[in-house]
Amino acid sequence: MQESTSSSRISSFYKLEHQQRLEKIAEFLGESDFSQDHFLNTGNTEFQTVDNMIENAIGTMNIPIGVATNMIIDGKDRLIPMATEESSVVAAVCNAARQCRATGGFYTHTSEHIMIGQIQLIDVINPMITKQVILENEHDIKAICNDVDPLLVKLGGGFKGLEVRVLDDGHEYNIIVHILVDTCDAMGANAVNSMVEALSPALEGWTSAKANMRILSNLADKRLSMARATWPTDEIGGEAVRDAMLSAFRFADTDPYRATTHNKGIMNGISAVILATGNDTRAIEAGAHAYACKTGQYRSLSSWGIDKDGNLCGSLELPMAVGLIGGATKVHPTAQQNLEILNIDSADELARITCAVGLAQNFAAMKALVTTGIQKGHMSLHAKNIAVMAGAKAHEVDKVTELLVQSGKVRIDVAEEILATLRHKSG
Structure with a gap:
């Protein structure tokens, strides 16, 4: 791509029509791979809606939406839409929820709004x-x-x-x-x-x-959400796994370097629900991380222990300033559809659900870390992304993914070699 000699000073760019804005960008870039047609396709959201949501809009960026299954929250089965680009986040919530269904799933509480x-x-x-x-x-x-x-x-x-x-x-x-x-x-x-x-x-x-x-x-510490759940010891792999997870929690609760990644894992789940429903991910994340410092040191947002029967018990508490009125929640058609999937009537319900998802995500991440390791847990899903990046077509992706996982080297150069070998054999 050659360096542009154009000026970024474009007067009244916001007044231009969609096509005109894209033409201005193409003119600025000169010879490049920039595709106007790509940005003209705004998917299931009309450009007028997009243009009303932000300034100088040129298009949309589609984020995958998955549905977390197996969730029981306050005695009610739920399907949870989650918008995220990170592999294994949705699967982790599904697995964590399945393993605590026998104890009633997740129980939640919220304070005032x-x-x-x-x-x-x-x-x-x-x-x-x-x-x-x-x-x-x-x-x-x-x-x-x-x-x-x-x-x-x-x-x-x-x-x-x-x-x-x-x-x-x-x-x-x-x-x-x-x-x-x-x-x-x-x-x-x-x-x-x-x-x-x-x-x-x-x-x-x-x-x-x-x-x-x-x-x-955005430190909404008078608008808290809480969730708790119990995982039977035999569901999670025995006492050794339970004790390893408790040790991992104590590590996160005493070391800010570990706590940061520990809490990021919690927010993997929470932010995915927040984004899917058109709420403000930055506000929720900022409030959560500030709340993690409420004792004067950055610590774990979650707390873990055992009950009288030796089962693993987890709880999560953090600010949860979410809404069903105003902003993208009311404007974005996909956010509206995701709220239909949640089947909720109040912001209070959304806060409870989101907190439960965060706890499920935390359980799954800690368990993966103390058992198979996070990379092995991510490997198959991450390998599929690498296969696509290497140029695998739809009918080739599964085979390349399988061979990548078997190799234990989930890298794009390895995927390219596998793909070339497969194509040579089929040719």
Whole structure:
């Protein structure tokens, strides 16, 4: 590909039609493998919908959607759509769920739907007096916030509480005002952000301080989801496997280097459900990893132990700010279909299901690590991807995959050699 000599300064790119945007890109790139036709195909989502979701849209990127089976959550069988590009994530959840069906599957709990809006006040003259003045005006604060979204209040949500914190940032004292908002079945970012912006002028008037930052916090630690499950010892391979998994948990809980990958495995499952339902993966991930530091050290989000019969018991707790109203959840047609598969009526149900999937994923990853090893567990699915990357056609993929796994060397160069040998023999 030759280096482009065009300028990336394209005036009013957002005003162009779909085809015109692609033509501009082709012009910028010059001679390249860029395909306008590829981006003209937006699959089962009309380009107008895509264009309304983000700026300067040119197309879509399809992510595979799989369905996790075998899940029982709070006594109800569920099928769980998961959107992910990572091999074995869906299979891992299916296997983990199958192995705890005998003990009733997953049991879940959620707290209230409380989101936190933050207002940073700077140029504070007397922090403690300022704090009290704000608290004295809680009644008016509630009225200002609720006037922003009367429908939310009508549904039982709206302003539910006030917190005022004094922070010393090393330069000056900041007053941090938290409004606590029940967002019902919405994730709530738009409602909360609108409230803190509407409240800021009044706070400035009462305190003579300046409102600087006004934004929702994604550390939604007043909107927690919990899941637990029990795996019979004989279902998971005996006491030796159980004890190895418990040791793996303790390792993750005490070492941040291990905890990071341990929690990433949990989020493999959670983020796949969040993405499939059109929710905000970045918000959930940020909140989860911040919550993992709640003791002052980054630790495991999950907890593992044994019951009186010696069975393996796991639990998971983390913030889960999800919604069924607003954003891509309501706009994206595939997200809507995935919600149909889940067959849910509330954001609370979605939070419970998602947390259960995260626990299942964690179980599967730990078990693989202490038994076959993560690579062997991934090998067959990863080998299929490598076979395709090597150029295998549809009728060749299974055979190349099989021979790759047998070789124990799941690499693209090995796949290319296998493919060339097969084609030579068939030729």
